Amino acid sequence: MKVIKAIYQFLVGDLVILVGVIIEVITLAILKTVPALAALKMVSRVILVLAVLFILLATLKRETGQ
Amino acid sequence: MEALTIALVVDVTLNWRSSLTGALGAVATLAVIVATFGVALVQFVPLDVLRLVVGILLILFGLKWLKKALLRASDFKALHDEEAIFEERMAEIRARGAQPEARFLPFGVALSYKAVLLEGLEVAFIVITFGSSAATTLAQKSSGIASAALGAACAGLLVILAGALMLNTFGTFWAGEGLGVDWPAADLFLLVLGALYLLASALLVLWLKQVKQRQQKQESFAPVTGNAEIKEAQR
Numbered sequence: 001m002k003v004i005k006a007i008y009q010f011l012v013g014d015l016v017i018l019v020g021v022i023i024e025v026i027t028l029a030i031l032k033t034v035p036a037l038a039a040l041k042m043v044s045r046v047i048l049v050l051a052v053l054f055i056l057l058a059t060l061k062r063e064t065g066q
Numbered sequence: 067m068e069a070l071t072i073a074l075v076v077d078v079t080l081n082w083r084s085s086l087t088g089a090l091g092a093v094a095t096l097a098v099i100v101a102t103f104g105v106a107l108v109q110f111v112p113l114d115v116l117r118l119v120v121g122i123l124l125i126l127f128g129l130k131w132l133k134k135a136l137l138r139a140s141d142f143k144a145l146h147d148e149e150a151i152f153e154e155r156m157a158e159i160r161a162r163g164a165q166p167e168a169r170f171l172p173f174g175v176a177l178s179y180k181a182v183l184l185e186g187l188e189v190a191f192i193v194i195t196f197g198s199s200a201a202t203t204l205a206q207k208s209s210g211i212a213s214a215a216l217g218a219a220c221a222g223l224l225v226i227l228a229g230a231l232m233l234n235t236f237g238t239f240w241a242g243e244g245l246g247v248d249w250p251a252a253d254l255f256l257l258v259l260g261a262l263y264l265l266a267s268a269l270l271v272l273w274l275k276q277v278k279q280r281q282q283k284q285e286s287f288a289p290v291t292g293n294a295e296i297k298e299a300q301r
Contacts, residue, residue, distance in 0.1 A: 035150055044247050052238055055129060060137070
């Protein structure tokens with residue numbers, strides 16, 4: 001447990017960022033692999049950039065207590 | 067910077083030998099890690115997987131750094147908190163009852179080693195990931211490594227901000243490529259991504275400053291309101 005915590009602290013240290021990035025990657029991986037969602041593949045770059053900005057906004061909101 | 071502060075605390079509180087030995091040991095370990103992993107990654111990991119993993123790691127590091135830089139730029143966080151770290155570590159060492167001695171102190175060596183290794187590892191990680199992305203052009207590599215090294219070497223806010231923006235830009239680009247995203251204009255889209263993150267950061271700093279001002283106003287009004295309520299109650 002201590003080791004996992006140390007790795008988490010070293011890599012991110014922020015749960016909002018970690019969870020946000022995991023959700024983002026899973027979403028994009030689904031878009032890439034599921035043929036039925038091939039039409040949405042065009043917007044995957046927009047989703048990627050917006051998700052990064054949204055994660056940043058969410059973590060800043062939490063830090064400032066907004 | 068934090069590593070230097072902790073090494074300095076060990077130097078002042080215990081002795082310079084332990085501090086220097088720990089720091090040099092950590093630097094040697096980092097050199098071995100960079101030399102070994104830098105080569106191994108390129109040779110044994112498939113390019114798409116490497117891009118994806120490198121991209122995700124850079125986004126994680128980039129967001130962490132960017133958050134810190136934006137909070138500092140908007141006065142939510144102190145620009146330099148080394149003094150607090152110094153005091154905190156010194157109190158920690160004194161609480162253990164450690165006294166200044168001329169001989170090597172394993173505790174001092176370990177403390178200095180751990181501090182330098184942990185902070186250096188973050189930088190080494192970034193340098194390895196930038197260096198190992200075999201599909202990148204020389205310009206991308208050099209600018210990426212330069213920004214990472216600059217961000218690591220200097221504690222200046224602008225430099226940290228620039229480094230964080232670079233990490234996010236390259237991280238998004240590579241993670242996107244790993245996930246099958248086709249970027250328009252190929253590598254040139256890095257400039258668009260960089261500009262986009264820069265603009266977003268500027269807007270976020272403005273928003274954070276407004277939030278800070280609002281919070282300060284509320285804090286300054288709070289005691290006055292409290293007094294008025296007390297006076298009202300006394301009447």
